[in-house]
Every structure is written in structure tokens, then in C-alpha cells.
Amino acid sequence: MNRQWIYANRPVGPVSPDNFEYRESPVPEPGDGQALVRLCWLSFEPAMRTWMEDFITYMPPAPLGQPMIGPGVCQVVASDTPDLQVGDLVSGMMSWQDYHVVDGTARKVPPETPIPVMLGPLGGTGLTAYIGLLDIGRPQPGDTVLVSGAAGATGSVTAQIARIKGCRAVGIAGGADKCRWLLDEARLDEAIDYKNEDVDDRLAEACGDGVDVYFDNVGGDLLETVLGHMNQGGRIAACGAISTYNQGLRRPGPANMFQFIEKRLTLQGFVMFDHMERVPAAQEDLGRWVADGEIAFQTDIQSGFENIPSTFLRLFSGANQGKQLLKVRDPEPC
Template identity: 45%
Template sequence: MPLQTVNRQWLLARRPEGQVRAGDFKRHDAPIPAADLAAGEILVRNLMFGFDPAQRGWMDDVASYMPPIAIDEPVRGSAVARVVASANPAYPEGAMVRGLFGWQDYAVAARSNEAAPVQIAQGVAPEQALGVFGAASLTAYVGMLDVGRLGAGDCVLVSGAAGAVGSIAVQIARLRGARVIGIAGGPEKCRWLTEDYGADAAIDYRSEDVRSRLGALAPDGINLFFDNVGGSTLEAGISHIARFGRIVLCGAIASYNDAHPAPGPRNLMRLVSQRAEMRGFILLDHLDRIPTAMADLRQWVQSGEVRYRVDIQRSFEAVPQTFLRLFSGASQGKQLLRIDGAE
């Protein structure tokens, strides 16, 4: 793969105010990083980007589990890349790797102060490495089994259930013998939940009253609620939590683009009366579980017990618009973009 003459980048031009917009990013052509790498470093060329709602939070200038993206720096994001130069014997030239390489063609990786890139096994396609075998699926695995302590016979509720995290969470719950209710937007995504992912029931939050539907579908309450949405959806789930139920907070996509923080759930005393628990988590705190999770996911995918969707857009110039698909409901599975000219 010949080197280009420039390193195309998408930079964070300004902090988004409320709803993220294409104008919050700007295109920039930078020199390709020098190939005289320090010991241990590698130069990679990105082939495919993965997009996650969490990236929206990294754009705000607030303290979090990761530092905010700096203005005029490439937007932090996951990618699959090929090693094109290496000063690290663990990453030979030609190897395929996954990491937070950012919205750019080339990046220097494996620096001593950064998380090590993940080598991609032979036969795993880029869309699988970023999708069903990527961070979203690992997050669903840890959140369901370790944080949520999923048990056979549980009544499980998953919000954002047709998304990259939620769809895997639904299927893990089904595989472990739970009764699963998924919340998604629109009849097509609700059909995916019941027909493709094996949910026992689906609630269309766009056309149905979530709280009343939960009362009908879970008359004895919800034992485990895996929440990706927050806001009024979280409040509805709390209102139907069973005694000693567990609520796992994975994300809150409903509020990521709020200009001002929305009021929190108004029914937190329900947790007290039901002796329920609510806990947030981050995958980075459970890295020791990744080998087991990956082994299980590979087995489930190979056997057909876990199914997945990917939504692959094309063209480096379409990066911002592809990211925005996450917040409009346009994404039809794990949102990806294949970089033109990088095959």
C-alpha cells in the first residue's frame, strides 16, 4: 500500500453546543507522520472507522474517564488499520490492528503512554473487529454478566436495544435463559429485536407509551434493566423495577446533545422501596474479562446464536455526516465508514 502525500484529518473545530453539527468539525491536510519511529512505536494507515455515541461526550470540556478532545486535534475514534512501518516486533509491517487512532489517514501508535493497539486475528474482517468483536459487544457482555449479574429466568429490559451494544445485550440475555424486552425506535428496528435477535417483546418508543407498555409486559417487574438511553426511558424502567432489581447504566444517548442538563429521574425513591441498585460502568475497568468475552462471542457468532448488523458508509469526506447518523436514528446497525483509497 503506497503512502499518500498528505494525512487527511477531521479536526474538532469547536465545542458542540447542544446538538452536534457538521460545522463542529473541519477538514485539514497535515504531513504524514515521519517514519523515523521511536522504539516501540508503529505507523498505521486507517482502513475503517467505527463510530460510537460516547465520542460526543469526549468533545465536551468536562472531566471524564477520558480527557476531552482538544480543539484543532483529530477527533478521537476507533479504527481498524494496517501497520505500514514498525519499530515494535510485536506489530510487524502488514499486521492489522484496532485502536483509537482518530479521524485521519495515518497515526503513530503504541506509544508508551497509550493503550496498546489490539491485533486482529487472521480471518476477522475490519467490520467484525469494530462491530461484533469490538468494544460495543464487549461492553454488552461485561454489563450483562458481570455488572448486571444476569440470571436465568430474569425479566430483562434493554433500551437502545437495536444498537450495537443493545442488540448484543439482548442476545446474551436470551442465551442465558432470560425473558427479554427491548426498546427501540420504529417498527423495523422493533422487528429486528423479535425476529432476528430473539427478544420476547419490543416497545417502539416513537409510537408507544413506554411506561404503560412495561406495565403490561412485565407485571411482576423488571429484574435487570440495561440502559443505554437515560432520560424518560430510565425513569420508566425505574418505575417498573422489581424488588432487589438491578439497573446497569451503560449510556445516556437521549441527553448527549442537551445544551443544558435535563432533570434527573423523578422517581429515585422507587430504588429505596424496592431495595434495588443502580450502577454505572466503563469497559476499561473490566479488561481482564476480554479474553473470556471474546472466546464466547466467537463461539456464538460461529454457531449463529448471535447475529449482528453493520451500516458501512464510504468516503473520508463523509466522516462527520456518518457520525451524525448515530443521533438521528438513521444508523442501521454498528455505524462504520470504509475509507476511500485505503483498500
């Protein structure tokens, strides 16, 4: 049987386990030019909460009554395409079910690449960090780069790329443990604990000469606070707004929008999918930095198919430490 977690109903306010329903169905049959793959790992992104709304963002709304969509790694168990062999690992947009049918264009996991690395710094989160900071934020050596959600999967890679590029790297995260990791392991210049410190005061201390580039994963009130510390001509790369994802469709913007005029600021939203031509160069750089120890990363690994919905919810309570993953099973040896 094919175990599934169905997207049962749209959330009103915070997402909850009641939005999903467990079902079992027959294993699908692959057609010509297709392969049957079995789920091994799932990855969870805060942006998946926006896919649950009944409007189109950069992704169509997740369909009700179907398995919830999400990134993952699967193993080929039957194939009718020469492009995929039994035992191959493939990554990409999958769903919360044991079995999927893919075609020969499915992206293979490079040999010898650990799955947590593939789903973390070499996956969508690492690519988002690379493209958002370097192509949208355009930092220069000596710039002060501020990153919110800096202990998360995307934010931590972003802040470390800023350090690698010769910038002053400052991260905002929640809790003393996360901030200590940013300083000791990620080697940032400063870390601000928004849960236990006055962010406005700490920004004045940590970014005394102002902020040149702000990589925003949080939005909401924090964005409003940071605007007061931006330098003239500063750039803001708007990657996410996790503080507002559970507030419904109407999400108020900053009250101090005049800062954009006064300081000639640029705010640009971006989606990694619009920059796929940059993926090869990004993966080459990210792979080298990880291998050289220039990028540290954390993975929060849960396990068990039954725990898929509860693992997704960890993102919105801050329970995860780094990239949130779940292992359903280990790949079978070839």
C-alpha cells in the same frame, strides 16, 4: 498528504458538521519502536459526544485543534518494531485522519476476523454488553431483562446475551423495522417501539411480572418510566444516556428517585475500560456465540473519508441500523 478532520469547536447543544474542519498535513514519521499505520475503517459510538465536552469523564476531553478521536482499524505501512509487520491490521483508539503512529503494543486484529465483526460484537460494543450485563446486571435464568437502545450495537448484543443465559429478553427500540429485527433475527421475547407505542403501557404488557435487570443506554425520561416497572431488588446497569448527550452539561435525573428506596434498587454505572481483565473470556464467548449463530448483528456501513462527520451525526438521529461504521479503504493484500 495526511487528510484530517479536526475537532474545531465545542458544540453548544446538538453536535453539527460545523464542529469539525477538514485539513491536510504531512504524513507523520514513526520513531524507534513505532509503526506508521493507515486508516481503513472507523467506528462511531454515542459516547463520543461526551468526549467533546470540556470536562473529564472516563476519557479526557477531546483536544480542540486536533483530529477527532475515535475507534478504528488501521493497517501497518511502515514499521520500526518487531511486534508489528507491514500489512498487519491493528485496532484501538485512533483518530479521524489517514495516518497514525502507534507503538508495538497496538492490538492486532486476529487473522480471518472480518473488520465489521472486530469493530462490532468482538469490539468495544460487544465487550461493553457482555461486562455490563453479566458483571453489573448479574441476571439469573428466568429473570426479565429489559434493554433500551436494543437495536443498537451494544443493546442488541446485550439483549441476545440475556436470551442465551435463559432470561426473558425485552428490547426497546425506535421504529417498526428495528423492532421487527429484534423479534425475527435477534429472537427477543418482546420488542417495544418507543416512537409509535406508549412505553409505559407496553412495559406493563411485555413485563407483566416486572423487570429484574434493566440495561440502560438511553437515560432521561425513559429511565424514569422504567423505574416504575422494576421489581424489588432489581439491578440497573447504566451504560449510556444518549437521550441527554446533546442537552449540554446539566442533565436532570429521574423525578421518582424514591423508587430506589422503596424497591431496594441498585443502579451502577460502568465503563468497559475498568474491566480489561475480562476481555479474553468475553471475546472467547462472544466469538463462539457469533460463530454458532446465537448472536445476530447489524452493521450500517458508510464510506468515504469526506463523510466522516456526517456519519457520526447519524447516531443522534436514529438513522443508523445497528453498528455505525465507515470504510475509508480496504486493507492492502499482504
